[in-house]
Amino acid sequence: MKALRNYIDKIKPHFEKGGKLHMLHSVFDGFETFLFVPNHTSRSGVHMHDARDSKRTMILVVVALIPALLFGMFNIGYQHNLAIGIDPGFWETFIFGLLAFLPQLIVSYGVGLGIEFVTAQYRGEEIAEGFLVSGILIPMIMPVDTPLWMIGVSTAFAVIFAKEVFGGTGFNVFNVALIARAFLFFAYPSHMSGDQVFVRTAGTFGLSNPQMIDGMAQTVDGFSGATMLGQLAITDAPNFTEFSFHSITGGQASLMDMFLGFIPGSVGEVSTLAILIGAALLIITGVGSWKTMLSVFLGGGAVILLINQFAANAIMGMPPLYHFVLGGFAFGAVFMATDPVTSSRTEKGKWIYGFLIGALAIAIRVFNPGYPEGMMLAILFMNAFAPLIDFYVIDGNIKKRLKRSAIKNHERV
Amino acid sequence: MALLNSKTKAVLLGPLNKNNPVIVQVLGICSALAVTSKLEPSVVMTIAVVVVAGFGNVVISMLRNTIPNRIRIIVQLVVVAALVTIVSEVLKAYLYDVNKQLSVFVGLIVTNCILMGRLEAFALGNGPWPSFLDGVGNGLGYGWILIVVGFFRELLGSGTLFDIPVIPQALYDIGYENNGLMILPPMAMIVIAGIIWVHRYRDKELQEETN
Numbered sequence: 001m002k003a004l005r006n007y008i009d010k011i012k013p014h015f016e017k018g019g020k021l022h023m024l025h026s027v028f029d030g031f032e033t034f035l036f037v038p039n040h041t042s043r044s045g046v047h048m049h050d051a052r053d054s055k056r057t058m059i060l061v062v063v064a065l066i067p068a069l070l071f072g073m074f075n076i077g078y079q080h081n082l083a084i085g086i087d088p089g090f091w092e093t094f095i096f097g098l099l100a101f102l103p104q105l106i107v108s109y110g111v112g113l114g115i116e117f118v119t120a121q122y123r124g125e126e127i128a129e130g131f132l133v134s135g136i137l138i139p140m141i142m143p144v145d146t147p148l149w150m151i152g153v154s155t156a157f158a159v160i161f162a163k164e165v166f167g168g169t170g171f172n173v174f175n176v177a178l179i180a181r182a183f184l185f186f187a188y189p190s191h192m193s194g195d196q197v198f199v200r201t202a203g204t205f206g207l208s209n210p211q212m213i214d215g216m217a218q219t220v221d222g223f224s225g226a227t228m229l230g231q232l233a234i235t236d237a238p239n240f241t242e243f244s245f246h247s248i249t250g251g252q253a254s255l256m257d258m259f260l261g262f263i264p265g266s267v268g269e270v271s272t273l274a275i276l277i278g279a280a281l282l283i284i285t286g287v288g289s290w291k292t293m294l295s296v297f298l299g300g301g302a303v304i305l306l307i308n309q310f311a312a313n314a315i316m317g318m319p320p321l322y323h324f325v326l327g328g329f330a331f332g333a334v335f336m337a338t339d340p341v342t343s344s345r346t347e348k349g350k351w352i353y354g355f356l357i358g359a360l361a362i363a364i365r366v367f368n369p370g371y372p373e374g375m376m377l378a379i380l381f382m383n384a385f386a387p388l389i390d391f392y393v394i395d396g397n398i399k400k401r402l403k404r405s406a407i408k409n410h411e412r413v
Numbered sequence: 414m415a416l417l418n419s420k421t422k423a424v425l426l427g428p429l430n431k432n433n434p435v436i437v438q439v440l441g442i443c444s445a446l447a448v449t450s451k452l453e454p455s456v457v458m459t460i461a462v463v464v465v466a467g468f469g470n471v472v473i474s475m476l477r478n479t480i481p482n483r484i485r486i487i488v489q490l491v492v493v494a495a496l497v498t499i500v501s502e503v504l505k506a507y508l509y510d511v512n513k514q515l516s517v518f519v520g521l522i523v524t525n526c527i528l529m530g531r532l533e534a535f536a537l538g539n540g541p542w543p544s545f546l547d548g549v550g551n552g553l554g555y556g557w558i559l560i561v562v563g564f565f566r567e568l569l570g571s572g573t574l575f576d577i578p579v580i581p582q583a584l585y586d587i588g589y590e591n592n593g594l595m596i597l598p599p600m601a602m603i604v605i606a607g608i609i610w611v612h613r614y615r616d617k618e619l620q621e622e623t624n
Contacts, residue, residue: 165606186593
């Protein structure tokens with residue numbers, strides 16, 4: 001650590017004004033503050049004393065994502081093995097998933113940070129740290145078979161049009177990672193939903209190659225790559241009791257499988273258990289708001305209990321617990337809805353904001369067969385309303401206090 | 414008298430750049446989003462608006478001293494509606510397919526804010542020749558935005574221009590795909606925003622003050 005500090009101090013003069021590498025000063029500054037807590041103190045105005053600057057906050061979110069990430073990578077390999085009917089052991093399964101995921105992560109970080117660095121340099125500002133989280137979230141919410149160039153295009157679109165045009169980190173109206181996903185979802189729908197994209201049947205870097213016939217990977221009999229919600233959207237079962245989820249090889253899938261995450265889906269969303277571990281970390285460190293998380297589940301639960309009363313098909317009759325462990329519901333509630341920039345800031349507002357996200361997500365799932373999953377659209381929609389919710393919460397508070405002071409003044413007279 | 418002196422030149426060319434009805438005054442956005450998914454309807458719409466705006470301005474300009482002030486909006490509407498009907502009939506007769514694509518938006522030229530704005534602001538106070546140039550200028554100012562937006566939306570959304578495939582098959586073979594979002598109206602909004610961005614960046618006069 002000491003040696004690193006000394007090295008940074010030694011090369012620092014090159015990047016200061018007049019130094020020969022001044023043009024790269026924001027890059028240098030970004031790395032310096034990433035490695036060490038910055039020692040700037042403000043010279044006037046308000047003084048905040050808190051060890052948590054935004055880089056620390058961001059890195060904590062990344063740490064909280066790690067359980068879901070590790071499990072998700074293992075699950076890519078696991079689903080692949082199931083699909084082509086092999087069992088190469090734990091480590092090869094995990095490494096298969098890692099190699100499938102890593103290129104997506106590199107593209108996402110490369111494109112996003114590239115744009116961040118260029119704009120920061122151009123504006124003469126420090127490099128903002130916001131992309132640290134977005135960059136890992138983007139590949140985690142994409143299907144494993146999304147082509148890399150699509151991830152690059154959508155990341156560039158999201159960073160430029162959802163973030164930089166609004167003024168950069170901290171000024172965006174919509175969640176950047178979800179904008180990237182929404183862009184792909186509408187631009188290339190065949191790559192973002194359906195039963196072809198969530199399970200990789202082809203090999204990865206020559207690993208676990210399946211038998212290929214006419215360029216098609218040969219899968220085991222009865223294979224279907226549909227996600228659980230995808231199965232539910234196309235089923236013709238008249239009610240939920242007659243419907244049963246099946247794994248990709250056709251066997252039954254239990255609620256426990258779905259909770260632990262042995263189901264097809266995007267990397268981040270499959271394991272509710274791993275997401276809950278991340279949620280606990282976010283709540284303990286105070287980075288994520290437990291009010292938002294809890295109210296998303298309350299809102300979703302309330303709506304689904306209501307819909308269950310009028311169930312006319314399988315998805316309308318599905319109990320809340322299934323809704324919570326399937327699709328991106330838990331992942332969205334824990335990692336997307338709690339984004340401090342795009343969610344409501346007032347404490348009362350967080351309850352309303354979260355509740356409506358949960359309610360909308362379930363409503364989209366149940367009533368719109370075109371979109372098996374509604375979490376992304378629900379969160380983006382409520383992002384737009386978060387400032388409005390805050391406005392009325394604050395307005396209500398002002399009115400209440402005015403009334404109180406008016407009564408007092410009256411009494412005094 | 415030359416046909417174009419410096420004043421009439423400004424009347425004709427102003428709306429193409431610093432006084433553009435779409436990207437500076439932000440008028441006529443609705444139809445700009447609706448008709449620009451392909452290049453061909455964009456071009457036809459441009460011609461229709463240029464014709465209606467030009468001749469509408471001339472007619473109102475010639476009538477300007479006889480129109481009673483209190484009913485001027487109705488008179489303007491009658492004149493524009495008559496011109497739009499003519500354009501619409503011509504399109505139906507000779508360009509039936511494009512007319513289908515444009516659907517109600519030909520009829521809705523009547524309510525296009527750019528037209529009413531030019532009639533109110535210019536034709537009622539100027540002679541027929543400058544009014545004609547003003548109408549044509551604004552029509553073209555509106556039109557070039559439409560054509561640029563239509564160009565990008567058709568190229569990236571369908572891979573064609575004027576329905577002729579321009580993106581080579583080799584590109585599709587290595588995994589390229591048309592962007593379905595480009596066909597949807599939200600992307601027209603974003604393309605227009607991009608044009609506004611470049612335009613303001615090049616022209617410091619147009620930039621709003623920041624505080």
